[in-house]
Amino acid sequence: MTLLESVHGPADLKRLGTDELVRLAEEIRRFLVEKVSRTGGHLGPNLGVVELTMAVHRVFDSPRDSVVFDTGHQSYVHKILTGRRDGFDTLRQKGGLSGYPSRAESEHDVEENSHASTALSYADGLAKAYQLTGQRRHVVAVVGDGALTGGMCWEALNNIASGADRPVVIVVNDNGRSYSPTIGGLADHLSSLRLQPGYERALERGKNALQSAPIVGKPLYAALHATKRGIKDAISPQAMFEDLGLKYIGPVDGHDTPALESALRRAKSFGGPVIVHTVTRKGNGFAPAENHEADQMHATGVIDPITGENIGPAKRTWTHVFADELAVLGGERPDLVAITAAMRGPTGLDKFAGLYPDRCFDVGIAEQHAMTSAAGLAMGGMHPVVAIYATFLNRAFDQLLMDVAMHRQGVTVVLDRAGVTGPDGASHHGMWDLSICGLVPGIHVAAPRDAASLREQLREAVAIPDAPSVVRYPKASVGADLPALERVGGVDVLRRDGDDVLLVTVGAFGELGVAAAQRLADQGIGVTVVDPRWVFPVPDELVRMAARHRLVVTVEDGGRHGGFGWALAAALRDASVDVPLRDLGIPQEFHQHGERGEVLADLGLTAQDVARRITEWVAAAQPAEMSATVEK
């Protein structure tokens, strides 16, 4: 039996000796590479936290002590050590192990939200609750240097620091990277601390040697300790944390188990808010990850477990199309600037940044700041393109509404991963953006249906000088272009078989709509399929088209609640167009992980299901109106 097979929970971990811990770390790394190379996932981040997670679970007592992982993508080791080793063959798969903590999976899991920079706020709340209920429980928050660039962390730190008697242990996992190198003053600050990685170890050795020395040991240690403190204050700017009221321990080598455990034990005994600054290496122990140029295998697909080479299917995604067109636009429009929230590569800004390095800004994991900074850039005469994942627009709603739209600033927001994303689960599905954008006065929202539309609508968006414009597209390969039969009032007609049903498809669902119409035509139901292209404001032409049909059906890769279908229904009511409308979209629930196609099928968002629903609706409609159609 391997050591890994002998560890079913933290208690088993606590019984291991030093040499066994080294072996266990090696076994965990081999396990991670073997499993994640097959399933895909966050290999780099988890290879970087093997010793750190082991030490946390040896020093603290989960689940009595709460261990919160910020973003949660680096919680695989935590899962392995808390009895879920056997689930890794199903990692991030439908019905399988989540790629993030999951309260349904384990009592050891606290936070499920994959949106970064929240762990310290959870920790603050948990610590207050334990204090109020007289529970002597520690709260441990593992937070990355990237997550620390998020504003919520600083809001939380401000509050945690005021709780001098609340035992919150903040373990900073400082690997110097988000996807790419972490940016900003804080990163510089941490790196200035990182310069003495052996600092704590040297201190530990020195203290042990001194304290064991007879007679002179203890006084000498005390004198040196005071000197150390003075040195730290003088040469290492961690004084910033201590000036905030947070004790600082570190930097600690995040792969040195004895040093880690010593630092964590000191933190545990402190009894108040304390930062343990650990220095780790993303991808540690797997050379292809350690040396991975782009992002040290932050998130991989299926890879060769030896070479690290991607062996999944190469695909041209919507992101690629955006990246290429923005690069072209950058040459035509010197006022165009791009903004990323620590995801320059994944959102397709690398090409633009390579051509125009001074015009691409990485603001860290700070979508709120990105949006309002964009408003400032627009006020200053630039046209910003803010490229973020759709789910992270949630973070910047107020800024979009008040700082961009209310000030009528020309900012273009490009939302990648819009709609059902898949393996990253409930907090990553981009299902909220249409509902959010629909609330914003004056906003223009485009949902391109293919690559040609994306290029065209991106150009249209950056030409809007006095309002926010949004372009949204899915996490998927981009299919073949779907040409329109004609464009009427800005609305593209994709197929015209009759006036029984007006099927309005949003974005990439154009292909689905045409396929559904074909199925319905075979049943004698005449469907006209249209793509509004710009879904907000709702095109007037759509209202006119609806009036000429017996039933209107909308289908969108977005949340139904407050989505495009609801907006069109309201527009029909406002225009007194009395035609029944049925809206198909993502139900207003938190949807678990799985492949995008699986989740869409479960939600009935396939051509077959849409055709079936329409057949049912047509059959259920007033017989006089529709029977002729159905009998045909």
Ligand SMILES: Cc1ncc(C[n+]2csc(CCOP(=O)(O)OP(=O)(O)O)c2C)c(N)n1
């Ligand atoms: C609000 C938000 N924006 C962007 C992301 C995408 N994202 C996931 S992990 C990550 C980098 C996190 O870096 P860090 O906290 O340093 O953790 P590491 O991967 O280095 O362990 C980012 C930007 C996110 N999860 N949440």
Ligand SMILES: CC(=O)[C@@H](O)[C@H](O)COP(=O)(O)O
């Ligand atoms: C944890 C996180 O927010 C991202 O790393 C997430 O895994 C998105 O992955 P994709 O870029 O593959 O959509």
Ligand SMILES: [Mg+2]
């Ligand atoms: Mg990091």
